[in-house]
Amino acid sequence: MAGSRSSLRGGLRRGLGRGLTGAALLPAVKLSRQADALAAGGDAAGAEPLYAQALAADPTLAGTHNNHGNALRALGRLEEAATAYRAAVAHGLHEGMAHYNLGSVLRQAERREAAEAAFRQALALRPDHAEAWNNCGNLLRDLGRFGGAAVDYRRALALRPDWADAHDNLSAVLYLLHEQGGEEDAATLARLWRRDHPGNPLARHIGAAIAGEEADTRAPDDYVRQTFDLFAEEFDRKLAELDYRAPALLAGLLSDDAPAADLDVLDAGCGTGLCAAALRPYARRLVGVDLSDGMLERARGRGLYDALHEAELVGFLTGHRQAFDLVMAADVFCYFGSLDEALAAARAALRPGGRLAFTVEELDPADGRPHRVATHGRYAHAEAYVRAALAGAGLVLLRCGHDRLRFESGEPVMGLVVLAERPAA
Structure with missing residues (x-):
């Protein structure tokens, strides 16, 4: 199943923060901006040591900690990335994206309970972040909490109604919920899905099947096309x-x-x-x-x-x-x-x-x-x-x-x- 992930380019923050001022600040800011340019071009290996040098000069640059975390994550250094995102929050980047990045890397590191706490904090700060709702749904699916995952996917779709990946995720988790004994809950959620997204092919077809409602005499072409394009x-x-x-x-x-x-x-x-x-x-x-x-x-x-x-x-x-x-x-x-x-x-x-x-x-x-x-x-x-x-x-x-x-x-x-x-x- 597809899901949103923060990329090296995604979530780049300006590296300014509290602490050094004047001439002493310039080397750190310059290094951070050079690293940002490399990161924007996809060069995590080149960006990471520059972020580290900038933070050695001024460890209070909250945005630079966040961007350093992105580079570390791209390099597969997940624990270091989590530490960097926590440092971003500690130094004042108390906004949804920093917590979302932390949740994403913790999920990738299979530290799922901690990831959920980070995602919930991100959503408390930014409840309009569809990608965070979707990835929180992915996390709950990983934990076998299929009903909760379906609720989070529905929230993502309320913000981005045409998001094919989130519809696919909701379809899959309703199937899992139904097959593992939650037939009534799955049927209720499927009916809500069909009600809220009557034009979506997955909602029309899979929603009808799971809800036990009358289905078309054949699968809609747009459902088949969307399903196999994703697959x-x-x-x-x-x-x-x-x-x-x-x-x-x-x-x-x-x-x-x-x-x-x-x-x-x-x-x-x-x-x-x-x-x-x-x-x-x-x-x-x-x-x-x-x-x-x-x-x-x-x-x-x-x-x-x-x-x-x-x-x-x-x-x-x-x-x-x-x-x-x-x-x-x-x-x-x-x-x-x-x-x-x-x-x-x-x-x-x-x-x-x-x-x-x-x-x-x-x-x-x-x-x-x-x-x-x-x-x-x-x-x-x-x-x-x-x-x-x-x-x-x-x-x-x-x-x-x-x-x-x-x-x-x-x-x-x-x-x-x-x-x-x-x-x-």
Whole structure:
């Protein structure tokens, strides 16, 4: 989860303070300003000794202590940075930013109780500091105090309603609160989130799922885009930790056919391109499509695609009639509740005899519904519904297997691994 952190540039304060005056003060001030210039350029290693020299000449320069703390933190010298921020406060920099910087470095040093006290002091002095509310929420999340974290994220969002990172943090902590026994509290907070931010895609979709309210028949495009743009940088690593198997399972469906590199192939919802290596041997032309530009940037780096498109999937499929021999969708239809529109569009994009391979999370038949959105925002589908939806779209089911897609919270997530065909005639 993303969170605000004070940077080397952030929170630079003028180095003037009580103490020496006149000619004796000038060397300290000059050194401090030289250090500030280096710090503003990102040179913490060059700035730090100049700050130390300035403070040796005049230890009462409160702003210089704060800036020295920023440089020390950038160099990973966390305990020294905390000492510098405390010195800034002791010498008169009794304002929100100094306490916020102290809280941030204490959290980084995993001194969480002391960090919370510093953040609360920062917020008492500056209650309009959205970043401090967000980082205090991050700290409470670290401590397992999920309800309190959600309250702090909501306060951050009251100040910065369009802050994507804080919405993402609130979404994640409400999920944790719900999954660890706080269903009623999570539902209440989710309803408030939806009420206060009706235009936010995460609030609309995840908020509805956690609150137990009626969700859309598919995840909103802006929710999917925002979620994966935020997730793109760590996507591959996270999925590896979850033992994500959907690309390998789908590749297994193709193993009966010897690769001939003569197919026009679409990797639908391609993400970072995890399916590309398996698809490339079959492809005369390999095309990827995804809503998230952040994901596509990483797919592009694999160098395996002939073309990549940033587009909504159903619209893209509908606009490329009979353009593909194979469409693969690994964990893509889990962002659709009703599959009717997506499957009809996939059939339209396939040539006669073309094949569609996809995975969905499996819904227990005992649930009784055709599909259900879970608190993590993905839909699960009943096998009977998937079979009926394929038939309704004019696709012939060739194979429907049951297998583990990944682990989540230590538990296996079971799915359907499906291969269907557009009839040749």
